Amino acid sequence: MPIHEKSLIEPERILTKESLVVDGVDVSGHWNTMILPRTITEYDDTFEDKIKQYPTAANVHRCWQCGSCTNSCTVYALNTRFNPRYWIYLTRLGLKDELVKDKDIIWQCVSCNKCTNICPKDVRPEGVMKALAHWMEDEGITEKRPSTIFDEEFWEQIAERGRIEEGSILMNFFKKTAQPLKQDWLVDVVKRMTKHLPLGALIHSGLHFVFKPKVKSWDRTGQVLKEYINEKKGAVHG
Ligand code: SF4
Numbered sequence: 733m734p735i736h737e738k739s740l741i742e743p744e745r746i747l748t749k750e751s752l753v754v755d756g757v758d759v760s761g762h763w764n765t766m767i768l769p770r771t772i773t774e775y776d777d778t779f780e781d782k783i784k785q786y787p788t789a790a791n792v793h794r795c796w797q798c799g800s801c802t803n804s805c806t807v808y809a810l811n812t813r814f815n816p817r818y819w820i821y822l823t824r825l826g827l828k829d830e831l832v833k834d835k836d837i838i839w840q841c842v843s844c845n846k847c848t849n850i851c852p853k854d855v856r857p858e859g860v861m862k863a864l865a866h867w868m869e870d871e872g873i874t875e876k877r878p879s880t881i882f883d884e885e886f887w888e889q890i891a892e893r894g895r896i897e898e899g900s901i902l903m904n905f906f907k908k909t910a911q912p913l914k915q916d917w918l919v920d921v922v923k924r925m926t927k928h929l930p931l932g933a934l935i936h937s938g939l940h941f942v943f944k945p946k947v948k949s950w951d952r953t954g955q956v957l958k959e960y961i962n963e964k965k966g967a968v969h970g
């Protein structure tokens with residue numbers, strides 16, 4: 733189903749004439765706006781399948797373009813260029829270059845999931861937005877967002893030890909995102925912890941921060957998890 737939305741057409745392709753006569757008939761005022769045609773040849777017919785390899789976008793093929801996701805979208809209400817229906821349409825057609833034109837806004841989804849709740853086909857548009865943003869990071873089209881860097885740090889600790897240690901996650905996240913380790917809010921949290929937590933709990937978390945223990949018998953489980961993730965990544969980048 734083609735998209736007909738004036739906001740999606742480049743302004744230079746929209747022609748408006750004050751007066752228009754066609755075959756001797758004055759149609760001014762009725763047919764005074766025309767769209768210059770364009771030819772697109774760069775369809776990638778593997779693209780939809782590639783995006784479907786991201787687990788959150790597995791249902792993208794179900795979309796029937798009803799537009800409910802866009803109509804309900806929190807970000808669309810503020811910026812009409814943020815258009816989940818349109819991006820799902822482009823994904824299904826394999827028009828990667830068109831998607832990349834919106835690389836600076838696709839990641840702005842706030843995960844409110846209003847689109848997912850309203851979608852009649854269980855496409856889960858929020859997950860598709862996430863998958864597209866991840867695809868752009870994976871392809872080097874956009875830089876990794878802080879949320880991705882945080883997720884990676886979280887995952888690395890789980891894979892390695894079967895548990896996370898909050899202090900190390902924060903510290904490594906700050907380092908990787910070039911943020912100062914000493915932040916006012918963090919100092920405040922530490923002060924409150926030392927004031928309110930029992931001494932035993934403080935010693936326990938201090939020991940975990942220093943020695944980073946693993947969950948018992950984690951090595952094999954962690955290995956299986958890593959293999960699974962690598963297999964999934966291989967399917968995406970294959
Ligand atoms: S609400 Fe669902 S079916 Fe409708 S356009 Fe959005 S993703 Fe497609």
Ligand code: SF4
Pocket residue numbers: 801804805806807808816840841842843844845846847848857858861
């Ligand atoms: S989850 Fe994202 S795409 Fe869906 S309605 Fe909210 S902001 Fe829009």
